[in-house]
Amino acid sequence: MAKAVRSQKKGAEKKELKVNRILITQPRPETEKSPYFDLAKKYDLQLDFHAFIRVEGVSGKEFRKQRVDIAEHTAIIFASRYAVDHFFRICEELKVKVSQDMKYFCITEAVALYLQKFILYRKRKVFFSADGSMGGLQDVISKHKNEKYILPVSDNGKNDIAMHLIKHNIKYADVTLYRMVSNDIGEVMKDGYDLIVFFSPFSVQSLFDHNPDFKQNGTMIGAFGPTTSKAVEDNGMRLDIKAPAPNAPSMVSALELFLSAPKKK
Numbered sequence: 001m002a003k004a005v006r007s008q009k010k011g012a013e014k015k016e017l018k019v020n021r022i023l024i025t026q027p028r029p030e031t032e033k034s035p036y037f038d039l040a041k042k043y044d045l046q047l048d049f050h051a052f053i054r055v056e057g058v059s060g061k062e063f064r065k066q067r068v069d070i071a072e073h074t075a076i077i078f079a080s081r082y083a084v085d086h087f088f089r090i091c092e093e094l095k096v097k098v099s100q101d102m103k104y105f106c107i108t109e110a111v112a113l114y115l116q117k118f119i120l121y122r123k124r125k126v127f128f129s130a131d132g133s134m135g136g137l138q139d140v141i142s143k144h145k146n147e148k149y150i151l152p153v154s155d156n157g158k159n160d161i162a163m164h165l166i167k168h169n170i171k172y173a174d175v176t177l178y179r180m181v182s183n184d185i186g187e188v189m190k191d192g193y194d195l196i197v198f199f200s201p202f203s204v205q206s207l208f209d210h211n212p213d214f215k216q217n218g219t220m221i222g223a224f225g226p227t228t229s230k231a232v233e234d235n236g237m238r239l240d241i242k243a244p245a246p247n248a249p250s251m252v253s254a255l256e257l258f259l260s261a262p263k264k265k
Contacts (some may be wrong), residue, residue: 011250019220019259020045023193025052025203032238035252043259050188052203057178060093068150068173070096075147075170077137077161079227080200081114086177087119105141105149107226108132108244110172132244133226138164145170152177154202157263161225173210197241197251199221201231208235224251224259 001122030035030050040047070091078084104119104126106112115121126254127144129136130165138161141149149172153159165172180202189210196219198204202221207214223229223243243254 006179008053017128019043021191021193022047022197022255023188023191024049024197026199027051028147035250036193039255039259042250046194048188048191049177050185051183052185052198052206053180053200054183055082055178056181057089060090063090063094063175063177065129066175068175069202070098070150073148073150073173074099074101075105075144076143076150076152077105078111078137078152079107079161080138080225081111082178084114084244086150090177103127103144103147104146105137107134107137110193128231131246134230137161141165142168143169148172150175154180158190163196182209185255192206193219195222195240197224197255198228198232199251201223201227204228204231204235222251226255 022045023187024036025048026049036047037076039045041234047219055185068079076087078087088098090096098119100120103123104112104115104124106115106128109132112126113121115126122260129140139192140232141161147170149170151159151162151165151172153162153174153176159174162172163172163176180200182202185206189207196207198207216237217259221232221237222243223232223239229239229242241254241258242249243249243251244256248254248257
């Protein structure tokens with residue numbers, strides 16, 4: 001069952017909005033100070049939270065079977081916070097000491113800054129895509145062709161970064177650190193939503209795993225991250241809200257811009 005928050009605000013503003021009910025495909029924020037709740041209050045929205053996927057980390061034993069020696073590599077590519085979390089989890093579990101000279105290449109600045117939970121952040125060893133796109137990350141990697149990369153991947157086997165590394169003859173080893181597993185979304189999808197917001201391509205896949213014949217019709221779609229946006233469009237859906245963007249670094253700020261924009265009559 002989705003967890004929801006509804007503002008108590010009344011008035012004419014609600015009638016002017018085309019978006020009243022939004023499904024956020026992530027768990028409900030743990031703190032009531034989340035900006036999502038401020039957004040709900042400001043625009044008199046109903047926000048439902050329901051994680052479409054869950055992440056299951058591989059065990060140390062499974063990791064060893066992949067025969068990848070972290071110490072032999074000079075750089076690692078992070079396309080998500082999940083990859084960051086599970087890389088350092090595996091290192092801790094196996095008592096692997098990561099070299100202080102390891103270089104980190106991240107899909108967005110937000111992921112790069114997230115590294116501060118695990119390392120002493122220094123600009124000379126942390127790099128990220130300037131525009132948060134996969135192409136931007138590939139451009140950065142291409143400037144460091146002589147590194148020997150570790151590429152964390154999911155268990156679905158599809159990875160645009162790997163294709164780029166192969167094309168440019170860049171040395172790398174891919175490792176599976178976690179799996180994405182679809183949650184049961186049957187109950188929540190019985191409700192009608194004006195807008196559904198996705199945060200990973202796996203969440204998009206979960207939607208079609210549940211209903212292969214899903215039709216967007218009038219439902220608006222939001223996506224956070226370049227790979228999520230691509231998954232939405234690859235599945236034939238119209239993308240209405242895209243983040244991050246220069247004027248909207250977060251999904252909340254992207255929603256704010258969308259909701260505050262003059263509505264066409």
